[in-house]
Amino acid sequence: MTLALDPAAQDLLFREAHTANTFTDEPVSEEQVRAIYDLVKYAPTAFNQSPLRVVLVRSAEARERLVPHMAEGNRPKTATAPLVAILVADNEFHEELPTLFPHFPQAKDVFFAERGAREQAAGLNAALQAGYFILGIRAAGLAAGPMTGFDAAGVQKEFLDDDHTPLIVVNIGKPGEDAWRPRGPRLDYDEVVTSV
């Protein structure tokens, strides 16, 4: 009982959850996505910069435009998942900083005047938030199928602009038949954690 998080929640978010490759037809509602965001938005980012943006691919037309940019092995599941979301880093997040981090409104100009610094910060912090979002999907009782196998330049050109970098495409829904393979091995604690 070293963890404070109760075992059912541990199972829901981590131990019993798997990346899903097939889904049922049950739709994912706007209300569910709102509930996910309204939970995970509280998790931390540097300077509260909150650079994650989410594009929900809701229409059949948009889905048809997305699928060809996916790696071949990812196309069938991306074509059939109840909902597909593109998780994006907003490289111009600094425009919101005076509102998001009122304790130090100068942060926008002091730390993020350079585009390169913004891209680096947005990439790291939006990826942190992508991790929160994936767990948020599970918190909603849904399965996530996150994928990095896609043509990022193609997805950016198709759905975004130069200021927005796609990081992960994630299928969302209730898991279907044979939704996952047996879990792969994980690294042992001593392979990952060292002390100095």
Add this chain to the structure above:
Amino acid sequence: MTLALDPAAQDLLFREAHTANTFTDEPVSEEQVRAIYDLVKYAPTAFNQSPLRVVLVRSAEARERLVPHMAEGNRPKTATAPLVAILVADNEFHEELPTLFPHFPQAKDVFFAERGAREQAAGLNAALQAGYFILGIRAAGLAAGPMTGFDAAGVQKEFLDDDHTPLIVVNIGKPGEDAWRPRGPRLDYDEVVTSV
């Protein structure tokens, strides 16, 4: 009740949790860090590549070497937190891929022969795992104080090698007096999520 995750777990991980700036003296045990890792290791990465590495700064001598590399505003809390961890991306994660992703043992050579591709994948996936780890700290009933305000090149030279990139330094412990400011505002759903 749109979420499956029970409200106490929502509070512990997201709603009532805050980035801590002060801590009590209570130590963080090896057993606690093991329990955190043994929970968050299950969350997904691309090809199960699992590039996150964690350096626990346990000794007083190592702490003294770390603090000067932190941004000035981060030094007092880094000097006094019960435990400090450096969260690191292993850019040579591909060596473990044949074990971690046995379904496609060629992935190591097909996708990750180039160092640039490895660095990009390690940066994204280790940041995802850093998000999981921060929530794992909270799952252990502890407060996290993640920081990106440090000299990354200095920390790398002091504690790591050329194959390992420090992403985040995180203070860990029980929150102390006045441990946090009031929470900053979050972006509204409609500022973050769009549909196409």
